[in-house]
Amino acid sequence: MSKKRNYRLFLFGFLLADLIAAGVLSLEELKDRIPDTVYIRYGQEEGLGDSLDIPLITYPETIDVSDRGSYQIPCSLLGMLPLKNVQVETVEDQWVCVSGNPVGLYMETQGVLIVDTGEITNQNGIALEPAANIVQPGDYILEVNGKTVSRKRELIAEIEDCQGENVELVVNRKGEEIPLSLEPVLTQEENYKLGIWVRDNTQGIGTITYVDEKGRFGALGHGISDTDTGELLDVSGGELYQAQIVSIIRGAQGVPGELSGYIEYEDEKKIGTIEKNTDIGIFGQIFSDTQISGEKVKIGYKQEVKKGKAQILMQLEGKVEYYDIEITDIYSSQQDTNKSFQIQVTDPELLAKTGGIVQGMSGSPILQDGKLIGAVTHVFVQDSSKGYGIFIENMLE
Structure with a gap:
């Protein structure tokens, strides 16, 4: 009897531990669904409810606000178990020029990079x-x-x-x-x-996402990493050059496609400087005498992004054009910030030309309801019609 009783106690303890572990994991998943920061436009504070409309999550209907532009809201599980404070930033409308133009990138490393030994x-x-x-x-x-x-x-x-x-x-x-x-x-x-293999620069083609009113640009939506080490390149600076797309290699299952371009690394073709290479994009300054064509649009924040129709803006044959896509999944609290939402190309013309998303399209602006909400960052190797995008607010941060 004693052995049976001990065995039952063991099973009960094991089950209890399993239930506790499952509960902790569920709470962590619930916390991940709550955004860390929410941007609310002045005069549209009622939109906060949509951002925090998560099952089982409650928050105070009123809160003391000492600073009109910034405050925190405590969120809890059914009003009993505190989970997370959400930072609320009240902002004015922000406008930028969307680009979609291909550019040549040249960046120099901070020192000489060791790739391998031999x-x-x-x-x-x-x-x-x-x-x-x-x-x-x-x-x-x-x-x-x-x-x-x-x-x-x-x-x-x-x-x-x-x-x-x-x-x-x-x-x-x-x-x-x-x-x-x-x-x-x-x-x-x-x-x-x-006996060391080294590298001191890198070059390639990417897409400018936006240019703000001060001539500051953001591009790619992800960083440039060394092809051998996989590490983000530590750069001391670089330049942007005019570029032309000369051929398209269509994507296929298991083989990502590519936009092949022509870059003239000459002073008169230089259009700007690169100042930062980060995991959410490259950033710098466009020269004041450089004309970057693009429509002026309003910034759309992550809580405004929804599943459904959207468009990407890119240049394939000498002209920047809009192509239809579908936003299929949204990851508001994704830790991998340059994979914020999933997209699928639906535009027949773009599918016919490229097979979907190809290398070189990184940074192509994504618009929804007339607002810039993000940029293309990755393609699915097994299905080139699908990929990821980054929230534009992540790039602007």
């Missing part, structure tokens, strides 16, 4: 790997033998001048400056090498 054959025909387990992919070389370097050619020159002495590096590794020492290898070609 073997070197020395004068005696022996394969060596002098940098293995010392440097790491993603390190940025800032100094060589006490001299600041920002270009690959500067690094090569310093290594060639080492005369076989150890090369002293200072690298930036995830925000921490670390001193390292490498012993160079004299190759059969009588050159000194460290």
Whole structure:
């Protein structure tokens, strides 16, 4: 009897623990559905109820407001269990010019990026790997033998001048400056090498999402990462250039398509500067004498985004045009902020030309009810008609 009783107690305890764990997970999911911040237009404060219309969630009907532009609302489970404070920001209407224009991007890294290490054959025909387990992919070389370097050619020159002495590096590794020492290898070609693959710049084509009244632009809706390390590039600056789309590779199942463009990296073709590369886009300044065509539209906030018809704005054949899409899912509290909602291309013309969403379309503005609500960021590899967008308010933050 005692064994049976203990077994029942064990099962009861296990079931109770399982129920508690399920309850905690459910509460976390409920908290995730509550937005962290809600933007309300002046004179339209009644729209707050729509943003917090979540089953089982209650909040006070009245609240003390010490600052007309900003306050917090406590949300709870059925008025009993506190869950989260929602920051409410009351804002004026904000307008920007939507773009959809393709641009050429050129960015220089903050130091020389180490992509990988490799073997070197020395004068005696022996394969060596002098940098293995010392440097790491993603390190940025800032100094060589006490001299600041920002270009690959500067690094090569310093290594060639080492005369076989150890090369002293200072690298930036995830925000921490670390001193390292490498012993160079004299190759059969009588050159000194460290056995590292490096890169000091990146270039490509993207799409400008918006330009504000001060000439500040936002583009891509996601950051530019190194193709080998997958890490967000730490950039010191860069330039925007005019670009033309010259061919389209249609997307197919398992194979993302691509917009191929032509960029002229000449001073007279330069249209702006890149100042920041972040996980929600690249940002900078358009030159004052540069004309970026685009309609002036109002910003739409995440609580105004709804499932249903919308449009993307992009240039395929020399002219920026609107194409129909459908917003199929919305993730208001998504932690991955550049995957805020799911879209599907429905426009027959765009499907015929590109198969849906292709590489190079990142940053294409998404509009709904005449407002700019976001930008295209990702494509589904297995279905190029589907992809993700980022809320425009995330980019504006």
